[in-house]
Amino acid sequence: MIERLLGAFAATGVGRVLMMPDLVGIAAGLLRAIEGRRGQGEAAWPEVEFLEMPLTDSAADTVRAVERMRAAGVAAIVVLGGDGTHRIVAGACGETPLATLSSGTNNAFPDLREATLTGLAAGLFAAGAVTSDEALVRNKRLRLRVGEREELALVEVCVTHLEHVGARAVWDPASIAEVYAAFAEPDAIGLSSIVAGVSPVGRRQPQGAWVHCGGEGHGVLAPIAPGLVVPVPIAASGLLQPDQPVALRSRHGSVALDGEREIELDGRQAATLTLELDGPLSLDVPATLDAAIRRGALHHPPGAAMGRP
Numbered sequence: 001m002i003e004r005l006l007g008a009f010a011a012t013g014v015g016r017v018l019m020m021p022d023l024v025g026i027a028a029g030l031l032r033a034i035e036g037r038r039g040q041g042e043a044a045w046p047e048v049e050f051l052e053m054p055l056t057d058s059a060a061d062t063v064r065a066v067e068r069m070r071a072a073g074v075a076a077i078v079v080l081g082g083d084g085t086h087r088i089v090a091g092a093c094g095e096t097p098l099a100t101l102s103s104g105t106n107n108a109f110p111d112l113r114e115a116t117l118t119g120l121a122a123g124l125f126a127a128g129a130v131t132s133d134e135a136l137v138r139n140k141r142l143r144l145r146v147g148e149r150e151e152l153a154l155v156e157v158c159v160t161h162l163e164h165v166g167a168r169a170v171w172d173p174a175s176i177a178e179v180y181a182a183f184a185e186p187d188a189i190g191l192s193s194i195v196a197g198v199s200p201v202g203r204r205q206p207q208g209a210w211v212h213c214g215g216e217g218h219g220v221l222a223p224i225a226p227g228l229v230v231p232v233p234i235a236a237s238g239l240l241q242p243d244q245p246v247a248l249r250s251r252h253g254s255v256a257l258d259g260e261r262e263i264e265l266d267g268r269q270a271a272t273l274t275l276e277l278d279g280p281l282s283l284d285v286p287a288t289l290d291a292a293i294r295r296g297a298l299h300h301p302p303g304a305a306m307g308r309p
Contacts, residue, residue, distance in 0.1 A: 001080060001101060002026070003033055005119035006045040012123030014046045018072055020065035021050045023057055059088050066092040075126035076283060078118065083109050083190060083258040087154050090141070090280040097125075097136050097281040105169075105226060106190035106259045108155045108183075109139075113285060121288040129297035135288040140182040140208065141279030144255065145245075147269030151257055154280075156181040156192040157273055158256040165254055165261045171225060173213075173232045177250045180210045180240060180273050190259055193222040198237040208240030208275040212249060245272040 002019075009017060021027050027050055034045060051068050055061050066089050069077055076097045079089050082104015089098060099122040100110035111118065125135045142153040159178040160170055170176065170191060183203035184195035195201070197220030199209040215235035223229045240246065248255075251267040265271060292298055 001103065001115040002030055004115040005078060005122075006048070008116050008119030009046050009123045009126075010043060012120060012129070013127050014123045017046045017048050018069050018074060019048055019050050020061070021053065021055060023055055062088045063092045066096075070094055070096050076122050078122055079110065081110065082107050083155050084260050086110055087152065087258045090139075090154055091152050093280055095281060097132075097283055099283040099285075106155075108185070108188035108190045108192050109258070111285060117289070118283070118285055121283055121285040121292075124292045124297055125283060125288055129295065130288050130291045134291035135283055136281045137204070137284045137287075138277070139279040139282055140203065140242075141276050142180060142182050142208070143274045143276055144257070144263070144271070145273075146255070146263055146265065146271045149263070151262060152279075153257040154182065155188075155190065155258050156184070156195065158191045158259075159248055159250045159253055159265070160256060160261065161250075161253050162261065163253060163264065165264060169225070169260060170256050171228065173222075173224065173230045176213045176232060177253060178210065178212050178248060180208065180246070180275075182208045182240075182275060182279075184209050189223050189226060191222075191224055191256065193224060194220060194232050194234075195237070197222050197232075198234055199239065201239070206242060206277060208242075210238055210240055210246070212236040240275040242275045242277050245274045247272050 051065055053064050076099050078099040079086055080101045080103045083106045086109050099118050101118055102110045102112040124130055142157050144151045144157055157180045160175045161177055162175050179191050179194050181192040181195040184192045184201045186196050186200055195209045195211050198211055201209045212235045215233055219231045219233040222232050248271040253265050254261045255263040
């Protein structure tokens with residue numbers, strides 16, 4: 001996927017790419033590919049500069065890399081990962097837009113798209129071939145406050161009966177108490193699918209939605225994880241309005257942010273959740289490519305006039 005991104009960046013005139021190092025061999029494999037292209041005389045990719053930073057094999061690495069990219073003034077940050085990775089990046093990116101690519105477990109927020117097309121759109125945006133108004137969209141987010149602690153989520157906040165964080169993913173529907181979603185689309189995987197089965201909400205609508213789980217009433221079949229479609233009983237549901245804090249019903253348990261449990265509730269601190277409409281910017285790939293075509297940015301050679309039938 002990274003090699004395909006670089007090929008598209010080269011075609012759109014991007015000269016320099018900053019990349020986060022890693023401990024699993026991605027950077028090493030990319031360096032071999034770069035050297036291989038040079039040896040075979042193939043067209044050069046943009047210069048790839050790996051950030052000099054310590055690695056702790058934790059989310060702190062991602063935050064540190066995003067902060068350094070912002071400080072360097074990058075035009076956009078391409079993120080490969082699932083909802084959890086995108087949540088971490090979104091919490092540190094400020095107004096730098098994200099180009100999203102699905103490569104995680106639950107992928108409700110990032111695009112499931114061929115990396116070449118995302119690279120083409122990101123390159124055109126970085127080169128100034130399209131404007132921010134044409135290329136970017138503003139996303140919603142959820143802000144959770146537990147006592148003095150604040151956390152953000154891009155897709156959903158799930159309150160569970162599990163009292164300790166332990167294994168972070170939520171696999172057992174019987175453990176789910178409440179789910180609050182910034183958006184809940186019928187074709188999304190993950191815990192937001194529970195909400196989508198009752199109150200579908202699009203990612204561009206100015207509301208969110210919630211469900212309380214449990215009881216003996218009706219339920220929904222929900223794909224809460226890849227390969228895991230389970231019945232979840234629903235006790236109540238409703239819409240979330242922006243900028244109106246909602247108190248969590250549960251006082252004990254743990255809270256999952258975009259699929260991963262991060263916070264333990266001990267009953268001693270008030271917990272509220274607020275839907276916000278001023279979340280991170282992201283690249284709308286179809287809109288960007290459409291605008292570029294209308295502007296003639298994909299004409300080759302550049303500036304060539306195209307005939308009309």
